[in-house]
Amino acid sequence: MTGSTGTNERRTRTDKQRNRTHILHIAEQYFAEHGVTGSMDAIAKLAGIGAGTLYRHFPNREALLAALLQARADALVARRDAIREQERDTTTALDLWLDALGEWATAFDGLPEPLRAAITEESSPLALTCHGFITTTDEFLHAAQRDGGARPGVRGRELFLAVLATSWVSSAAMADESSPRALSALMRTGWATPAAPGQPA
């Protein structure tokens, strides 16, 4: 794709590609250890390159994050397909998908924040990925709704946000308590008891 539009374009330098890969590798470890708010310059230093090089490859933290998340996003798409193929029950499928989504959103500590920011800011490298996943959520949700496994009126966007919110709550040093699972359960069934069986709506 890159070197074929014209006749006399230069090949991208090999050291550039090598650096890019290396940065990604280091950043992955660094973010995993320090969370997404860690220092960018520290990443450059760890990678043994200058700050300028880091920023030429990834103009800001969000871009770096987006590149890092791309691989995982691909895995998530694969997971989506697997669920589609293997799971006949649409409600379970939705459940599985939301689980997978939640896992993706907690790849790094503090990730939910930039993700939420992205979906409201249009021109973010993360926005596209998020919107794609919202669409997917919508598809699973609609199927479940058709089969009576999910409330009508709920929309994919809300479910996506709910997953993000759950991940946000669970992040940081509170995994020890019951929270994560309880919160997921809460979002699935709510806190209110369903209307009395004898009196529908």
Place this chain on the structure above:
Amino acid sequence: MTGSTGTNERRTRTDKQRNRTHILHIAEQYFAEHGVTGSMDAIAKLAGIGAGTLYRHFPNREALLAALLQARADALVARRDAIREQERDTTTALDLWLDALGEWATAFDGLPEPLRAAITEESSPLALTCHGFITTTDEFLHAAQRDGGARPGVRGRELFLAVLATSWVSSAAMADESSPRALSALMRTGWATPAAPGQPA
């Protein structure tokens, strides 16, 4: 409380009290306009004082935030009492309380973040207030559970976190879309349809 333990203690300087009040006043406006992540030094400058003075009064952002939130927390406690007295239906009472809580947690843009951080960090000036509200939530919740208006198994802490999470999602520039109300509704009733009426459990 302040000047009575010993006999020969000096009265606190009047300019100190005046400064404190003034800082609080300015900070209130500033946070309302710029969100809780705005610059501390900017607040000092706006208040016409040196950075040192600001930090002597409030050693960090969290302390300032806590002082600012205290007044609103008092109001929330009053609201709690009002609900207790006036609302006979425990489920509605819980609803009202959660609404009030959500409003408190969105007093400033970005507030949910430090609140969540506080409840996990023990020694935060915000932690005490939060824990009090968790307890209150637990009380309303238990009452509702006794009357069959809320699922058993849910705990106040989870509900509190859910409110925080909802506020977090709603914050920033996404109030335009449907989200806030929809998210609240989602947390109340969940996305899954209740088990078929004919087959309890």
Place this chain on the structure above:
DNA sequence: GAAAAAGCGGAGACCTTCTCCGTATGTTGG
């Protein structure tokens, strides 16, 4: 093996939080 293009490095501009301490100001006893 030059010339030209592309990429690199890190100094440094600018912004933050927060500290330190000389200076100013309020408070108190004579």
Place this chain on the structure above:
DNA sequence: CCAACATACGGAGAAGGTCTCCGCTTTTTC
């Protein structure tokens, strides 16, 4: 009223962050 003393103030600046700029090095090409 005025020492003299405790207290609080102000703002320079240390420390640490993001990101830019541009002289220099490396790679590619012919």
